[in-house]
Amino acid sequence: MDQSQSAARSAALEAQATASPYWDIVPNPRGGSVPSAERALKSALEAFESGTDAAAPLILAANALRAAGWASALRFAEALIFALPQATASGENRALFGIALRDFRAAISRHNLWEVTCGYTLFSHYQALRAMLADDPVRAAAAISLDELALAGRPVPPALLDPAFDENELAHWRARYEQALLGLLRASDNAQAEAALDLFADCFSALTGPDPYDAWRLAGGVLKGLRTVGRARDAEAKRLYARFNMLLAEQTRGAKVAPAAIARMAVALLWRGFALHGAAAGDADAIELLRDYGLSINWFSGPESAVRSLWDADATARLQALEPPLGLTALPPEAPGVAPSRQSLRGIGALRVHVLVYEDFLQTADAAISALTIYAAANPRPGKPDASAALQAGDAAYRLGAAASAVGLGGVATLADALGLAWRRVAHAAAGSATAVATNSRTLENGAEALRRMLHQVAAGIAPADPAAALADLITLIESDRRASGVLPAWH
Numbered sequence: 001m002d003q004s005q006s007a008a009r010s011a012a013l014e015a016q017a018t019a020s021p022y023w024d025i026v027p028n029p030r031g032g033s034v035p036s037a038e039r040a041l042k043s044a045l046e047a048f049e050s051g052t053d054a055a056a057p058l059i060l061a062a063n064a065l066r067a068a069g070w071a072s073a074l075r076f077a078e079a080l081i082f083a084l085p086q087a088t089a090s091g092e093n094r095a096l097f098g099i100a101l102r103d104f105r106a107a108i109s110r111h112n113l114w115e116v117t118c119g120y121t122l123f124s125h126y127q128a129l130r131a132m133l134a135d136d137p138v139r140a141a142a143a144i145s146l147d148e149l150a151l152a153g154r155p156v157p158p159a160l161l162d163p164a165f166d167e168n169e170l171a172h173w174r175a176r177y178e179q180a181l182l183g184l185l186r187a188s189d190n191a192q193a194e195a196a197l198d199l200f201a202d203c204f205s206a207l208t209g210p211d212p213y214d215a216w217r218l219a220g221g222v223l224k225g226l227r228t229v230g231r232a233r234d235a236e237a238k239r240l241y242a243r244f245n246m247l248l249a250e251q252t253r254g255a256k257v258a259p260a261a262i263a264r265m266a267v268a269l270l271w272r273g274f275a276l277h278g279a280a281a282g283d284a285d286a287i288e289l290l291r292d293y294g295l296s297i298n299w300f301s302g303p304e305s306a307v308r309s310l311w312d313a314d315a316t317a318r319l320q321a322l323e324p325p326l327g328l329t330a331l332p333p334e335a336p337g338v339a340p341s342r343q344s345l346r347g348i349g350a351l352r353v354h355v356l357v358y359e360d361f362l363q364t365a366d367a368a369i370s371a372l373t374i375y376a377a378a379n380p381r382p383g384k385p386d387a388s389a390a391l392q393a394g395d396a397a398y399r400l401g402a403a404a405s406a407v408g409l410g411g412v413a414t415l416a417d418a419l420g421l422a423w424r425r426v427a428h429a430a431a432g433s434a435t436a437v438a439t440n441s442r443t444l445e446n447g448a449e450a451l452r453r454m455l456h457q458v459a460a461g462i463a464p465a466d467p468a469a470a471l472a473d474l475i476t477l478i479e480s481d482r483r484a485s486g487v488l489p490a491w492h
Contacts, residue, residue, distance in 0.1 A: 162209025349463020
């Protein structure tokens with residue numbers, strides 16, 4: 001990369017960081033904090049700016065984020081640690097590293113796990129940090145997709161390609177798709193770009209098969225979601241459209257399952273929009289699609305008021321009964337702009353949450369785990385799972401996952417979402433989906449029991465245990481596919 005390219009890349013990244021769209025992200029005023037990580041990042045920034053060793057405080061920050069279960073934040077912190085030697089050896093890298101560290105510290109201090117997981121600015125920094133270690137930084141950055149950061153530790157089920165289409169039909173739709181792709185890349189005005197996106201939508205609709213895990217159903221949902229949040233013409237979106245073109249070529253050659261990398265990239269881009277900007281009743285189809293792929297979000301959000309989840313609605317009502325209404329960015333129950341006192345915080349290992357939020361979360365968690373237990377008990381018969389009960393068990397787990405994400409209990413949220421996804425897969429299999437997985441009641445029971453243990457630890461103010469073992473079994477269950485692996489559905 002020559003000097004002019006290097007300068008242009010540096011300026012572009014710095015401008016993107018300076019013009020960060022934080023204002024466009026729904027705040028999470030009741031999010032839990034990780035004070036030890038915040039202190040360590042402050043020390044790391046001071047050390048870096050003074051020219052002393054920043055590695056030790058960065059390692060402390062990474063350890064604190066690991067203890068809190070903030071998997072994506074941990075991955076970002078590790079990228080900072082690995083890139084630090086390169087940052088101290090190059091003026092350009094030093095400037096980029098400094099911006100990334102400052103923005104990361106600021107994001108951690110906002111206590112919004114969704115922003116830390118898939119925020120626009122942090123991801124661009126993550127790409128730059130990873131690229132510092134590569135021979136060709138520009139290509140390396142472009143090769144890193146959002147799922148690497150946003151979906152850290154999360155399973156994504158296989159996306160299938162319907163074999164019902166013959167070669168001529170696929171050739172026809174691929175020709176139209178390539179026409180749309182070229183039209184988007186060459187578009188000189190908004191009308192041309194929108195026409196290309198409309199043609200994409202037509203292609204996805206025509207190619208979508210009946211299975212809920214059809215890859216083109218996912219593609220159509222992602223396109224609609226990106227258009228909803230005004231991100232359908234971003235560089236990341238265009239890279240995804242190009243990958244869809246390659247996927248269509250693979251389907252023409254007889255492929256039955258989409259590459260995991262394409263499915264993960266698509267799911268991450270869909271999730272980002274609703275996780276950061278909120279969802280409304282009109283987004284019900286997108287929320288169902290996200291749940292089919294293992295991701296929960298909080299439902300109703302807006303710039304003036306937000307009901308981020310059931311526990312948040314209850315907390316808001318209780319606080320308003322105690323004192324005048326609070327603004328969205330206020331911290332309950334202190335005055336707007338005033339940090340909570342030590343007496344108003346409850347420790348959960350490395351995490352600190354407001355006592356009212358803590359109490360409301362425990363109520364929501366208790367209701368969700370009770371519902372999950374009830375509906376799971378409706379599936380005792382070998383080989384005959386109840387689709388309706390399985391679906392409701394999954395939804396109960398997703399409610400818990402959304403509430404845990406809002407509080408900042410990252411490990412609980414990841415396990416709850418994975419369990420919700422496993423039950424949803426059971427529901428689809430029972431309803432006749434071709435994507436039937438090898439359902440295993442013992443794996444589901446072990447996952448639920450691990451989740452209960454974590455919630456008991458949260459109730460005791462103890463850091464929840466690492467759910468790695470239960471999560472690994474669920475991932476194996478979720479990412480299996482009958483058509484890909486020859487595994488037939490079985491209820492053990």
